[in-house]
Amino acid sequence: MTALSQRKQQILRALVQEYIHTATPVASETLVRKYGLRFSSATVRHELAGLEEASLIYQPHTSAGRVPTDLGYRYFVEYLMEESALSLDEQRLIRHQFYQVQDQLDQWVRLTASVMARLLHSAAVMTSPRSDEGRLKHFEVLSVSELSAHLVLVLRDGTVKQQRLLLEAPLQQAELSAVSTRLNELFHDKSANEVDALLSNYDTSSVEHLVGSTIAHILEQHGDPLGDVFYREGVVNILEQPEYSRMGPEEERSERVRKVMEVLEQNRFLPVLASHLRESDGVQVIIGGENEWDEMKDVSLVVARYGQEGKIGGLLGVIGPTRMQYGRAIAVVRYMAQVMNELLSELYGYEE
Amino acid sequence: MTALSQRKQQILRALVQEYIHTATPVASETLVRKYGLRFSSATVRHELAGLEEASLIYQPHTSAGRVPTDLGYRYFVEYLMEESALSLDEQRLIRHQFYQVQDQLDQWVRLTASVMARLLHSAAVMTSPRSDEGRLKHFEVLSVSELSAHLVLVLRDGTVKQQRLLLEAPLQQAELSAVSTRLNELFHDKSANEVDALLSNYDTSSVEHLVGSTIAHILEQHGDPLGDVFYREGVVNILEQPEYSRMGPEEERSERVRKVMEVLEQNRFLPVLASHLRESDGVQVIIGGENEWDEMKDVSLVVARYGQEGKIGGLLGVIGPTRMQYGRAIAVVRYMAQVMNELLSELYGYEE
DNA sequence: TACTTGCAGTCTCATGTCGAGAGTGCTAGC
DNA sequence: GCTAGCACTCTCGACATGAGACTGCAAGTA
Numbered sequence: 215m216t217a218l219s220q221r222k223q224q225i226l227r228a229l230v231q232e233y234i235h236t237a238t239p240v241a242s243e244t245l246v247r248k249y250g251l252r253f254s255s256a257t258v259r260h261e262l263a264g265l266e267e268a269s270l271i272y273q274p275h276t277s278a279g280r281v282p283t284d285l286g287y288r289y290f291v292e293y294l295m296e297e298s299a300l301s302l303d304e305q306r307l308i309r310h311q312f313y314q315v316q317d318q319l320d321q322w323v324r325l326t327a328s329v330m331a332r333l334l335h336s337a338a339v340m341t342s343p344r345s346d347e348g349r350l351k352h353f354e355v356l357s358v359s360e361l362s363a364h365l366v367l368v369l370r371d372g373t374v375k376q377q378r379l380l381l382e383a384p385l386q387q388a389e390l391s392a393v394s395t396r397l398n399e400l401f402h403d404k405s406a407n408e409v410d411a412l413l414s415n416y417d418t419s420s421v422e423h424l425v426g427s428t429i430a431h432i433l434e435q436h437g438d439p440l441g442d443v444f445y446r447e448g449v450v451n452i453l454e455q456p457e458y459s460r461m462g463p464e465e466e467r468s469e470r471v472r473k474v475m476e477v478l479e480q481n482r483f484l485p486v487l488a489s490h491l492r493e494s495d496g497v498q499v500i501i502g503g504e505n506e507w508d509e510m511k512d513v514s515l516v517v518a519r520y521g522q523e524g525k526i527g528g529l530l531g532v533i534g535p536t537r538m539q540y541g542r543a544i545a546v547v548r549y550m551a552q553v554m555n556e557l558l559s560e561l562y563g564y565e566e
Numbered sequence: 567m568t569a570l571s572q573r574k575q576q577i578l579r580a581l582v583q584e585y586i587h588t589a590t591p592v593a594s595e596t597l598v599r600k601y602g603l604r605f606s607s608a609t610v611r612h613e614l615a616g617l618e619e620a621s622l623i624y625q626p627h628t629s630a631g632r633v634p635t636d637l638g639y640r641y642f643v644e645y646l647m648e649e650s651a652l653s654l655d656e657q658r659l660i661r662h663q664f665y666q667v668q669d670q671l672d673q674w675v676r677l678t679a680s681v682m683a684r685l686l687h688s689a690a691v692m693t694s695p696r697s698d699e700g701r702l703k704h705f706e707v708l709s710v711s712e713l714s715a716h717l718v719l720v721l722r723d724g725t726v727k728q729q730r731l732l733l734e735a736p737l738q739q740a741e742l743s744a745v746s747t748r749l750n751e752l753f754h755d756k757s758a759n760e761v762d763a764l765l766s767n768y769d770t771s772s773v774e775h776l777v778g779s780t781i782a783h784i785l786e787q788h789g790d791p792l793g794d795v796f797y798r799e800g801v802v803n804i805l806e807q808p809e810y811s812r813m814g815p816e817e818e819r820s821e822r823v824r825k826v827m828e829v830l831e832q833n834r835f836l837p838v839l840a841s842h843l844r845e846s847d848g849v850q851v852i853i854g855g856e857n858e859w860d861e862m863k864d865v866s867l868v869v870a871r872y873g874q875e876g877k878i879g880g881l882l883g884v885i886g887p888t889r890m891q892y893g894r895a896i897a898v899v900r901y902m903a904q905v906m907n908e909l910l911s912e913l914y915g916y917e918e
Numbered sequence: 919t920a921c922t923t924g925c926a927g928t929c930t931c932a933t934g935t936c937g938a939g940a941g942t943g944c945t946a947g948c
Numbered sequence: 949g950c951t952a953g954c955a956c957t958c959t960c961g962a963c964a965t966g967a968g969a970c971t972g973c974a975a976g977t978a
Contacts, residue, residue, distance in 0.1 A: 919978100920977105920978090921976105921977085921978085922975105922976080922977075922978100923974105923975090923976075923977090924973105924974090924975085924976095925972105925973090925974090925975105926971105926972095926973090926974105927970105927971085927972090927973105928969100928970090928971080928972105929968105929969090929970090929971100930967105930968090930969085930970105931966105931967090931968085931969100932965105932966095932967090932968100933964105933965085933966090933967100934963100934964085934965085935962100935963085935964085935965105936961105936962090936963085936964105937960105937961100937962095938959105938960090938961095938962105939958105939959090939960090939961105940957100940958090940959085940960105941956105941957090941958090941959105942955105942956085942957080942958100943954105943955095943956085943957105944953105944954090944955090944956100945952105945953090945954090945955105946951105946952095946953090946954105947950105947951085947952085947953100948949105948950085948951080948952095
């Protein structure tokens with residue numbers, strides 16, 4: 215990306231802000247009037263032609279105003295934007311809401327997503343906190359019939375898995391309980407590998423081995439941070455955005471709606487997240503068609519990890535049209551990640 | 567509802583079927599042509615006027631065909647419709663899919679909802695199985711700091727609750743573990759009331775009392791079958807329906823879309839369910855504005871309970887436009903409830 | 919009496935036309 | 949290097965128009 219003159223930057227910044235605000239192509243005249251530029255609209259037009267040359271903006275048609283391209287948004291986010299921090303009042307309000315549910319862990323995620331959705335009028339997505347490495351906290355085995363049993367697993371991060379077991383020899387509940395008491399002690403706080411290692415003490419056809427290997431398998435599966443269920447909140451907000459309810463020919467628009475809904479419902483944004491979050495920490499901005507996934511080409515994501523690296527944590531973020539209030543979105547996502555961090559470290563202890 | 571002549575019934579049945587199929591007002595001529603009626607379109611028109619008189623159908627405007635009213639659908643569902651059972655092939659396919667996830671209990675709900683959504687091209691909603699009465703299976707208490715701890719509860723139906731505890735006196739993990747071992751034995755398989763009763767043995771300021779009363783409280787809360795999270799699947803399918811993507815003036819339509827999405831996202835259908843499911847068992851059909859809730863006035867629900875009465879179970883069903891394939895929807899919902907029943911009784915044992 | 923044929927009347931909807939408005943690019947001039 | 953002025957282009961809403969789709973009714977028929 216070649217450097218832009220001071221004036222071009224100023225104009226681009228104004229244009230993106232204006233477009234984010236109004237959702238209509240921006241005219242040169244408007245820029246001069248609303249943003250107090252000190253040169254005439256004709257000059258601005260000249261500069262706009264330059265920006266268009268550089269693929270930062272485009273015209274929907276001759277004699278229309280200009281609209282930022284994905285590249286334009288990227289430049290804006292990277293060099294021109296400023297993060298608009300949450301006001302103290304907003305912060306207080308949020309803190310208060312969390313204070314009210316501080317004892318109910320299952321409400322944290324719901325509330326976080328809901329706050330993001332409300333603050334940004336867009337869709338929020340979020341995973342429940344969980345650790346990278348599954349560790350067993352406790353399990354129970356319940357006899358169902360002579361040859362089948364029901365295994366319930368509680369992991370250290372609070373996740374629960376249930377699984378059916380098919381026994382090789384008939385066993386009563388009492389025997390199962392005895393086995394599970396012994397193994398619970400043995401496997402407590404162990405990871406998949408550790409459980410696996412302990413298995414060598416048992417005969418492959420023993421119940422102990424069956425239970426143990428099933429547990430190891432489940433713990434292992436638990437590793438993938440993206441294999442998880444996403445909470446969604448505020449999907450309706452998306453429909454309020456003009457690109458999905460007013461702008462452009464009717465037919466295209468309902469196509470857009472269908473697409474974005476599909477992305478949301480089926481978690482299609484997942485592969486995109488996967489490829490971006492590996493790289494770095496902090497808040498990530500993924501703009502429209504920057505990635506190869508076609509379905510995502512007119513939505514942007516602002517996402518972040520929360521939790522400590524290598525320990526318990528998850529993902530959170532918002533999805534909206536490329537015309538998104540990036541400055542505010544980034545601030546909100548960053549703030550909510552921090553809130554979750556605090557809640558979690560309070561829960562699991564600071565050190566260790 | 568006054569009785570209808572044989573001929574009126576025949577015409578109404580044809581009209582509803584045709585409208586469900588085409589989603590356009592149905593002309594008298596069409597009915598004669600497509601449904602092999604043995605009298606002329608003029609006669610049909612005469613009868614249609616009668617049906618309109620009875621509020622079973624209406625005309626969007628003079629010189630348009632007829633459309634069923636909610637009352638018309640109700641009459642259709644009650645007297646004219648026949649349930650169209652699933653083909654053997656479909657049944658086999660479904661069974662096969664469940665066979666593949668038979669060991670992963672958490673997949674059952676997802677799959678059931680997904681099958682319903684796919685088979686009916688509409689949105690499916692469903693709750694996870696749970697018992698009416700919460701019973702404790704196991705709990706753990708983890709020390710966080712000297713004065714706070716983390717309580718994890720596993721209920722008999724597999725639900726897990728987490729909660730923070732604020733201790734009145736500083737305690738170490740070892741002490742907490744000792745307490746929880748003792749109480750686990752004592753509270754095992756107990757209900758809220760039973761736990762409450764056992765509490766009288768402990769001093770109100772003791773840890774035992776704190777833990778016990780928290781547990782009792784959580785078990786109690788668990789009672790409400792509608793306080794639960796709903797799985798949603800196939801919400802996009804709704805958007806494909808012509809009433810949400812083609813029919814009527816653009817503005818009304820997007821209003822409809824917004825409304826139905828809101829109903830779905832915020833579980834607004836819940837109060838309606840509550841009032842209907844209390845009454846009876848079996849598959850329930852709730853048509854549009856039959857209930858007082860305005861938001862629901864252009865969608866229909868087809869829902870059922872699954873699981874045994876008074877034991878573990880939940881709700882499942884589909885939501886779609888009033889123009890719904892009731893016959894098929896009822897059959898599918900009934901079938902899927904049965905599938906869940908079988909899975910559950912296999913898991914928890916038939917008798918008891 | 920029970921039904922049908924034929925037809926005038928009504929409403930929708932797709933299509934086409936038109937003018938106002940909005941913005942641009944270019945050019946001549948400061 | 950910047951600006952004012954202007955011709956040109958494109959969109960969009962308003963309006964008119966005609967074809968098509970159905971109905972309701974009246975007159976005719978078994």
